[in-house]
Amino acid sequence: MTATADLIIHNACILTMDDESPRAEAIAIAGNRILAVGSDAGILPLAKAGARIVDAGGATVLPGFNEAHMHIFGGSVGLGELSLFKVQGFEALKNAIQTYAAANPDLPLLVAQYADYTVISEEERVTRHHLDRIVPDRPFLMFSPDHHTAWANTIALEKAGILHGRDVGVGNEIVMGEDGLATGELRETNAIRPVSSMSATGGREGLGVGTGGDPEHVTPEERAGDIAVIKRGLAYCASLGITSFQNMDGSLYQLEMLQEIEDTEGLPVRVRMPFHMKNFMPLSHLEEKAAVWRERFDTDKLRCNFVKMFxxxxxxxxxxxxxxxxxxxxxxxxxxxxxxxxxxxxxxxxxxxxxxxxxxxxxxxxxxxxxxxxxxxxxxxxxxxxxxxxxxxxxxxxxxxxxxxxxxxxxxxxxxxxxxxxxxxxxxxxxxxxxxxxxxxxxxxxxxxxxxxxxxxxxxxxxxxxxxxxxxxxxxxxxxxxxxxxxxxSLMETLAAYTRTSAWVEFMEDRKGKLKEGFLADIVVLSGDIEACPATEIAALKPVATICDGRITYEAP
Structure with missing residues (x-):
């Protein structure tokens, strides 16, 4: 008996990323696998009764994007924090922070993201004194885009116990001023953590990258809140056409929360997590922890099979x-x-x-x-x-x-x-x-x-x-x-770096990263033809639908 499709996408410009058959018009999905890829005439008859038929309208269809380097917990938390992306100048900074502070009167620590190193000006480096003029009476912390530097106001430094400095280890620095007090600039995780741990999440989102470890104590309510935050981040990934990501900070706490999401409702995105090896950890951790985690988390949806370091x-x-x-x-x-x-x-x-x-x-x-x-x-x-x-x-x-x-x-x-x-x-x-x-x-x-x-x-x-x-x-x-x-x-080289090669680096090139018969059904449908789109307008394209493991995880309104 010929297999039939649950879902068919047709009238598409399909870039399969498969060199043996690089282009197609239609694709058929049965369960969580690709049943067939080919012409409209060859694929449409495969639909079973009641199958979902999607007309792509001539738009590009690709393997789902594989984000090869990101931080799901920190990114998810950041979705609810103040974004200072492209904010320049003291007055603009002041307006953004004060508006956010007024809208969030109960936060124990106000946190902002994407503060540029030249947010004040190219000549003047931001200090706690600038931030005190904006928000003097509530702890405030803002991160640079790279997350390796942050700036805190005086009350935040005082509450964190680092206004007078502290030894924070090699490669980390609480920048000190001529007055013997911290300037407000904090370089690297060990210097930032005393302040960030005062946030509503207790800084748990940074532990994987900072300590490579887990929180000492989390209440059931805090854990439920953390899972809800991560779910929001996973849904956000799906809305952008992402069907896989490779996380670059790892902790057992994150892995167990992701496993719970998979067990209860199914992860909408495939996740690859690392064991995070820090410079203070014994070599034996690789065999006693990293190799053990690899055996425990080893499915196509959630895997922990590599080591991350700085x-x-x-x-x-x-x-x-x-x-x-x-x-x-x-x-x-x-x-x-x-x-x-x-x-x-x-x-x-x-x-x-x-x-x-x-x-x-x-x-x-x-x-x-x-x-x-x-x-x-x-x-x-x-x-x-x-x-x-x-x-x-x-x-x-x-x-x-x-x-x-x-x-x-x-x-x-x-x-x-x-x-x-x-x-x-x-x-x-x-x-x-x-x-x-x-x-x-x-x-x-x-x-x-x-x-x-x-x-x-x-x-x-x-x-x-x-x-x-x-x-x-x-x-x-x-x-x-x-x-x-x-x-x-080239465009095709760039797309390969986001699909086929990212699957290869995970050792999953035999089942994802291409649109090919028998491969996992991880697909993104775009709003237009990416090859016909001027380079300056690619960013304006949007995912119309995202499919991960044969399940529609996002549809545009």
């Missing part, structure tokens, strides 16, 4: 690690979070256990250290299909570009992050890295041309999550000077 911070906070000095600060290269020997031992052990590794590395010095560690793993254990990654790679030394392909290291990068893109200012970034490093900054095309595999994502909540906006940013990026290389990829 090698450095961010350039604007002067915590990124470079091969040579910061251009504006002679004698300072940054301080890595792991010594070379320590990192190498982790890379070797993770590789021995068959655990892929993903490492945040912003500066070219950090990137080199990670590549060295991956090379040490190959030397110790032999070459295998590890699919290790480096996250961000904002600057890469030219000598290291060919090493990506040679070592089989994936370049995981964010089209929303280059200064001058997605509303980001050029300074202080360009000055900090110096012009000689400009050609090797966000060097997508140089890496791809050298044979590296690349995946794209937004690092939400560091940047807005919408994949179509991110793809538009990738296609419209402008070089910083006339003699700079153009690092844009």
């Amino acid at each position: 090698m450095d911070g961010v350039t604007e906070g002067e915590t990124a690690v470079f091969v040579d000095d910061y251009s504006h600060k002679p004698g300072w290269k940054g301080e890595p979070l792991f010594s070379a020997g320590h990192f190498n031992s982790i890379a070797v052990e993770a590789d021995r256990l068959g655990l892929p590794v993903a490492v945040h590395a912003i500066g070219d010095g950090a990137v080199r250290m990670v590549l060295d560690g991956y090379e040490a793993a190959i030397e110790a254990n032999g070459k295998r299909d590890s699919r290790n990654r480096i996250e961000h790679i904002e600057v890469v030394h030219p000598d290291d570009i060919p090493r990506f392909a040679r070592l089989g290291t994936v370049a995981s990068m964010q089209p929303t992050h280059p200064p001058g893109s997605a509303g980001l200012p050029l300074e202080p970034y360009l000055t900090y890295i110096g012009r000689e490093r400009w050609p090797y900054a966000f060097a997508w095309k140089a890496l791809v041309d050298a044979g590296a595999k690349i995946v794209f994502a937004t690092d939400w909540p560091v940047s807005p999550l919408a994949p179509l906006s991110c793809i538009g940013d990738a296609m419209t990026r402008k070089p910083w000077a006339e003699d700079m290389p153009d690092h844009r990829l």
Whole structure:
């Protein structure tokens, strides 16, 4: 008996991302799998009685977007916080914060997101004194877009017990003023956490990335609230055409909440979580925790099968690690979070256990250290299909570009992050890295041309999550000077970095990332033809429908 379809999409410009059959007009779904892909004439007769028939109206249909680097808990919490995206100048900042404060009189800590490093001006760095002039009587904290720097007002610093400073560990800093008091600028997680833990969520959304651990005590009411927050974030992902995401902070607390959602109503998005390895953790955690979590969470909907680490911070906070000095600060290269020997031992052990590794590395010095560690793993254990990654790679030394392909290291990068893109200012970034490093900054095309595999994502909540906006940013990026290389990829290369290659890096290329018979039914229907759309208008396209595991998880009103 011939199988029949529960759902058919036809009259579409289908980009299957399958090189063997790259284009089609219609697709049929039975259960949670793709039944067939082909012409309207061949697919429409497969509909069973009562099947849902969707006319795409000539619009593009793609494999569901796979966001390869994001933070679901923090992003979900941020949906209810103040956004300072594109807010510039003191008066605009004051108006936004005071309006939010008035609308939220009971919050124990007012929290804002996306505050640019130059939110006051390009010449004046924000301090607690600026924030005191805006909101003097309630604790306030605002995060930079990259989440590696935050600024707090005086009352927040006092309540957190850090107005007079505190040792916060290597790579972290409570910036101190000439008066012996904190300026309000907090660099990296250990410095930020004393303030962020005063929030309505107790800062639980940051524990996965900050400590790699779990909250010490959570009441049933708090846990239920956290699950509700994450559900809102998952629905938001689905509304943007995302059918899979790879989280970049991991904790058992998050995994168990996601498992509960899957068990009770079904996750609307597939989730890949890491074990987060911090520099204070014993090497034995890889076998005792990471490998155990991998066995416990191992389905097509929720998996925990890789290790995440940080090698450095961010350039604007002067915590990124470079091969040579910061251009504006002679004698300072940054301080890595792991010594070379320590990192190498982790890379070797993770590789021995068959655990892929993903490492945040912003500066070219950090990137080199990670590549060295991956090379040490190959030397110790032999070459295998590890699919290790480096996250961000904002600057890469030219000598290291060919090493990506040679070592089989994936370049995981964010089209929303280059200064001058997605509303980001050029300074202080360009000055900090110096012009000689400009050609090797966000060097997508140089890496791809050298044979590296690349995946794209937004690092939400560091940047807005919408994949179509991110793809538009990738296609419209402008070089910083006339003699700079153009690092844009083609549209199909960019789409592959959001679909097919992102499935491959997860070791799931045999069942998702393409629209192909027998593959999981993860699909997004767009509002128009992305190939006919000018690059400047891609961001205006919207998902009309999102299907994950054969289930419609989002339909546009």
